[in-house]
Amino acid sequence: xxxxxxxxxxxxxxxxxxxxxxxxxxxxxxxxxxxxxxxxxxxxxxxxxxxxxxxxxxxxxxxxxxxxxxxxxxxxxxxxxxxxxxxxxxxxxxxxxxxxxxxxxxxxxxxxxxxxxxxxxxxxxxxxxxxxxxxxxxxxxxxxxxxxxxxxxxxxxxxxxxxxxxxxxxxxxxxxxxxxxxxxxxxxxxxxxxxxxxxxxxxxxxxxxxxxxxxxxxxxxxxxxxxxxxxxxxxxxxxxxxxxxxxxxxxxxxxxxxxxxxxxxxxxxxxxxxxxxxxxxxxxxxxxxxxxxxxxxxxxxxxxxxxxxxxxxxxxxxxxxxxxxxxxxxxxxxxxxxxxxxxxxxxxxxxxxxxxxxxxxxxxxxxxxxxxxxxxxxxxxxxxxxxxxxxxxxxxxxxxxxxxxxxxxxxxxxxx
Numbered sequence: 001x002x003x004x005x006x007x008x009x010x011x012x013x014x015x016x017x018x019x020x021x022x023x024x025x026x027x028x029x030x031x032x033x034x035x036x037x038x039x040x041x042x043x044x045x046x047x048x049x050x051x052x053x054x055x056x057x058x059x060x061x062x063x064x065x066x067x068x069x070x071x072x073x074x075x076x077x078x079x080x081x082x083x084x085x086x087x088x089x090x091x092x093x094x095x096x097x098x099x100x101x102x103x104x105x106x107x108x109x110x111x112x113x114x115x116x117x118x119x120x121x122x123x124x125x126x127x128x129x130x131x132x133x134x135x136x137x138x139x140x141x142x143x144x145x146x147x148x149x150x151x152x153x154x155x156x157x158x159x160x161x162x163x164x165x166x167x168x169x170x171x172x173x174x175x176x177x178x179x180x181x182x183x184x185x186x187x188x189x190x191x192x193x194x195x196x197x198x199x200x201x202x203x204x205x206x207x208x209x210x211x212x213x214x215x216x217x218x219x220x221x222x223x224x225x226x227x228x229x230x231x232x233x234x235x236x237x238x239x240x241x242x243x244x245x246x247x248x249x250x251x252x253x254x255x256x257x258x259x260x261x262x263x264x265x266x267x268x269x270x271x272x273x274x275x276x277x278x279x280x281x282x283x284x285x286x287x288x289x290x291x292x293x294x295x296x297x298x299x300x301x302x303x304x305x306x307x308x309x310x311x312x313x314x315x316x317x318x319x320x321x322x323x324x325x326x327x328x329x330x331x332x333x334x335x336x337x338x339x340x341x342x343x344x345x346x347x348x349x350x351x352x353x354x355x356x357x358x359x360x361x362x363x364x365x366x367x368x369x370x371x372x373x374x375x376x377x378x379x380x381x382x383x384x385x386x387x388x389x390x391x392x393x394x395x396x397x398x399x400x401x402x403x404x405x406x407x408x409x410x411x412x413x414x415x416x
Contacts, residue, residue: 015367019375025052028395030379039381041389041403046231047262048200051262051394057261057306064302073101073292074294087308088268091240093249096270099289103231107138108267113143114290115252115271116190116224119278122286127189131142131165131180131223135201136194136226139221147192147234150203152362167196169203170210171211184221190252191218192226195242196346199231201352202361202389205344208246226340230267236321236390238347240311247339251275261307267299277367319393323348326397327389330404339411351388354407355414358386369410376406 008019010243021033028051030033030038041046050057064080071078087101100115102108108354113130137153138144146161154161165188168178169197180191195211198204218225227250232242234257242255252275256267279288287342294300310316324347331350335343355365363384371379380387380403389403 003008006102006342017367017370020374026283026391027051028399033359036377037062039378039391039395039399041391041400043262043392044238044379044388047257049234050316050390051392052262054263054306054310056310059305060301060302060306061073061263064299066296070294070297070299073105078296078298078301080298080305081296083119084301084304084308085304086402088270090156090206091311092253092270093243095249095272097273098271098276099299100269100271100290102267102269102290103292104139104226105254105256106141106144107283107292108230108256108269109138109147109226109228110114110141110143111269112192112226112228112252112254112271113147113190115269115275115279115288116226117287118286119224119275120189121314122201122278124283127187127353128166129183129186129188130162131167131183132178133167133190133193133198135198135204136192137198138192138194139230141415153200163173169201169204170206170405173206173210173213176210177213177217180217182221184217188221190224190226192228194228195232195248196237196245196347197232197242198234200383202386203344203349205346205351209214209246211243211246212402215246215250216330217245224251226250226254228254230254234307235316235393236346236348238320238324240317250341258306259337260303261310263303264297264300266304276386280286285374316350316393320348323393324397326400330400334404335406339414348393349388352385352407354382354411357383361386365414372410372413373406376409380404380406385386 022030023033024031028040030040032038034359068078088099100111102111117128132147135149137148142160145157147164155167165183167176170176193214196206196208215225227243229241233255239384244251251272253270261268279286327348327350328345331343331345334340339354354369361384365385366382369382369387
């Protein structure tokens with residue numbers, strides 16, 4: 001076969017690492033063209049919740065594809081989107097009354113940022129500073145990069161990024177509170193945060209009471225609170241939303257990934273009525289100017305409706321609780337290993353650092369870990385020397401054991 005013309009994301013092709021060709025998937029397993037069965041330990045980049053090719057979701061996609069594939073959503077609508085918006089209103093916080101569709105986690109963040117700035121502009125108030133948390137990651141479009149950590153991910157694009165206020169990760173919570181209060185008191189427009197777990201920043205975990213206090217500070221100064229639950233939503237931290245564990249309701253909520261069970265791309269930004277009202281007018285200049293060609297694609301909305309039906313009708317919460325306990329048991333079995341540092345868990349997510357030194361995305365250990373996991377027939381994609389396990393909720397014990405056995409093997413090798 002000739003060399004593929006594909007330029008893969010987050011892939012340095014100059015390293016010559018193999019790129020397996022996956023031909024099908026089912027449950028928590030991927031099957032390659034060369035006959036291997038791969039255990040998906042990261043839900044294929046955090047999206048697959050109920051398992052690959054879930055029958056109910058696949059059936060919904062097939063049925064919708066026979067009726068309506070795509071239609072402009074500016075000034076038009078369709079029943080899959082209407083049903084999905086109603087369904088989200090039923091299970092999400094009552095205060096989030098409006099549903100805006102987009103295509104990915106990054107765009108749901110872009111929408112939230114634009115809504116926040118539009119809110120203040122339409123009210124005639126000059127508040128435009130966005131505040132973010134150290135080590136955060138919110139996507140790879142320009143606005144999303146601007147509110148993420150500055151470093152290797154976006155150094156080449158620095159001239160495009162806008163300035164933001166930053167608060168430290170709450171390893172010492174008071175320092176975070178003080179920095180956030182200074183920004184809010186100075187008139188910050190909005191604070192955006194990943195609730196409880198910072199994903200690409202290294203699976204960094206902080207407690208619910210910290211999230212609650214940050215929300216309180218924002219409310220005190222009328223700073224809009226944006227919860228980026230693109231990764232943490234749909235049960236990953238043990239509850240439908242991570243914000244639930246802190247009793248927090250944001251002004252803007254970003255959802256994607258598990259929205260369709262991970263089957264097809266779709267995202268929503270949910271907004272409070274106050275944000276809607278700031279844009280609602282007979283004056284067309286106050287329109288919310290954002291869209292994409294595939295906003296609220298009917299097939300994607302049908303997949304999301306099937307996901308909502310699974311949450312309503314199947315014991316998803318019990319599966320999540322059970323997987324969380326199974327994850328804890330296996331993480332505990334690795335605790336104390338001399339090559340493993342800072343083992344941690346939040347809901348169905350576990351993480352740890354391997355080798356010596358602090359977590360680092362460009363750790364020289366990273367490519368060696370990737371090679372080991374490929375050879376062990378498991379899909380684990382370390383963040384440098386940070387290894388994490390975030391499997392579909394349907395994963396069976398044997399496959400979960402295989403993931404942790406592969407981690408122990410490389411940890412043993414590092415010790416030797």
